Amino acid sequence: MSLMTAIEVGASGLTAQRRRLEVLVSNLVNANTTKPAGAEPYRRKDVLFAATNPERTFGAALDDAVQGVEVAKIVTDQSEPRKEYEPNHEHADKDGYVLYPNVEPMEEMVNVLSATRSYEANLQAVNAAKEMAKKTLEILR
Amino acid sequence: MKLDLFHDQTLDAMSAYLGRLSQRQQVVASNLANIDTPGYKTRDVSFHATMQELMSESSPGLRTTRSGHDRGWSPVPSQAQAFEVHGIPARADRNNVDLDREMVKLSETSFGYAMITQLMRAKFQTLAASIHEGRSQ
Numbered sequence: 001m002s003l004m005t006a007i008e009v010g011a012s013g014l015t016a017q018r019r020r021l022e023v024l025v026s027n028l029v030n031a032n033t034t035k036p037a038g039a040e041p042y043r044r045k046d047v048l049f050a051a052t053n054p055e056r057t058f059g060a061a062l063d064d065a066v067q068g069v070e071v072a073k074i075v076t077d078q079s080e081p082r083k084e085y086e087p088n089h090e091h092a093d094k095d096g097y098v099l100y101p102n103v104e105p106m107e108e109m110v111n112v113l114s115a116t117r118s119y120e121a122n123l124q125a126v127n128a129a130k131e132m133a134k135k136t137l138e139i140l141r
Numbered sequence: 142m143k144l145d146l147f148h149d150q151t152l153d154a155m156s157a158y159l160g161r162l163s164q165r166q167q168v169v170a171s172n173l174a175n176i177d178t179p180g181y182k183t184r185d186v187s188f189h190a191t192m193q194e195l196m197s198e199s200s201p202g203l204r205t206t207r208s209g210h211d212r213g214w215s216p217v218p219s220q221a222q223a224f225e226v227h228g229i230p231a232r233a234d235r236n237n238v239d240l241d242r243e244m245v246k247l248s249e250t251s252f253g254y255a256m257i258t259q260l261m262r263a264k265f266q267t268l269a270a271s272i273h274e275g276r277s278q
Binding site for chain 2: 007016017020051065066068069114117118129132135136138139141
């Protein structure tokens with residue numbers, strides 16, 4: 001039944017956005033994580049989405065027009081870490097600099113908002129499909 | 142008045158429309174799921190072309206050999222062609238899904254679906270009424 005495909009596609013969107021949120025939260029919590037001098041500091045991560053084809057049931061999918069989504073890979077932001085002069089810090093190098101992760105909390109918050117909105121939009125789509133399926137059942141009531 | 146339960150043109154048209162609406166719902170769900178997918182382009186299914194085809198006098202019905210034959214209802218293609226929507230500005234990642242547009246489509250689809258199912262219900266209630274009235278005599 002094609003409404004089930006709509007729900008399935010919406011669910012793939014929910015999963016993907018939740019995964020993205022997890023990654024973003026991991027960036028936020030590690031915004032101030034330092035490591036001993038010489039070690040690679042934490043680098044911010046982001047997800048890369050890719051469209052997928054849903055499972056075909058009774059030819060329900062419209063060729064390739066209806067596509068779900070998945071997290072294709074998690075990419076690491078290779079920009080330079082933030083360098084701060086804190087000679088008394090335990091993780092300072094010999095010149096007194098500490099490497100902080102390349103995470104901008106403000107930027108991450110904006111991304112978190114964007115993920116939340118996208119999640120809500122997918123939820124709306126799932127709910128709408130559910131309501132429609134319910135309406136179908138009501139025809140003969 | 143002739144009442145043919147199984148070849149009711151109104152019911153056929155309504156179920157064809159419901160089919161289209163659920164396809165539209167799938168496409169909107171797909172657009173929303175891929176709102177952050179780089180390179181994804183907004184898609185839609187055509188409504189007007191299908192309905193015009195369905196409603197036109199020239200649509201191919203059954204071939205009749207006698208005047209008493211019912212011309213029948215033209216078969217409705219069960220799948221509409223989906224197409225990419227042009228004219229929506231793309232973002233830097235070449236994705237052009239517009240959240241507002243999709244939400245409007247979502248409401249339209251749900252509303253249309255609710256309306257048609259309500260009408261179908263009314264149709265069947267009419268039939269049920271005639272069945273029950275007949276029995277009570």
